[in-house]
Amino acid sequence: MSSVFYYEPFTDFDRLFEEAFNARTGSNNQNNAQLQRSSRASNVIHPKMDLHEDAKANSVVASFELPGFKKEDVHIDVHNGRLTVSADSNVSSEKKEEGYVVKERRFGKYSRTLQLPQGIKDEEVKAAMEDGVLTVTFPKSAPEMAPKKITIS
Incomplete structure (x- = not known):
């Protein structure tokens, strides 16, 4: 049995390509401006x-990079056979030293969703977080959902 995992490697690449193309061609029609506004409004960062x-172990391990987050800041939800990892970042720091000020900010919503194999129960999903890496482990497929071979008589 094969499992389907949603992987979105080109989300940021597509946005960067569109911005570069529009800047080079001078394309400023109303549709492009509307698309750009809507992409900024849904500014969700997909963690690697x-x-x-x-x-x-007959299991799948998903590791998510969430640098700077504590486990209390990360939310894991399982709904309709999908596992969603999300976190909100609202970090701001200021450092004053000998005549200069350094201000650093990190704001945004981090979210990633993947399809779980059929038959997975919520209690079978395990998660641990260490050094900004969230590790989620779940079985490949439930034994009752494993494919069965039928002999032709």
Whole structure:
């Protein structure tokens, strides 16, 4: 049985390509301006994710990069067979030193969703976080959902 995972590697690439293309061609029609406004309004950052299949343990491990976040800041939801990892960043710091001021800010919503194999129960999903890396582990497929071979008589 194969599992479907939603992977969106080109989300930021598409946006950057559109901006570069529009700047080069001088394209400023109303549709492009409207598209740009809507893409900025839904400014969701997709954390990088690695998927690894552990054949011995019959499980899948998803690792999400969430640097600077504590486990209390991260939310994991399972709904309709989809696992969503999300976090909101509202960090602001200021440092004054010998005549200059350094202000750093990080604002945004981080979110990533992936499709779980059929038959996974919520209690089978395990999560741990260490050094800004969230690791979520779940079985590849429930035993009752494993494919069965039928012999032709």
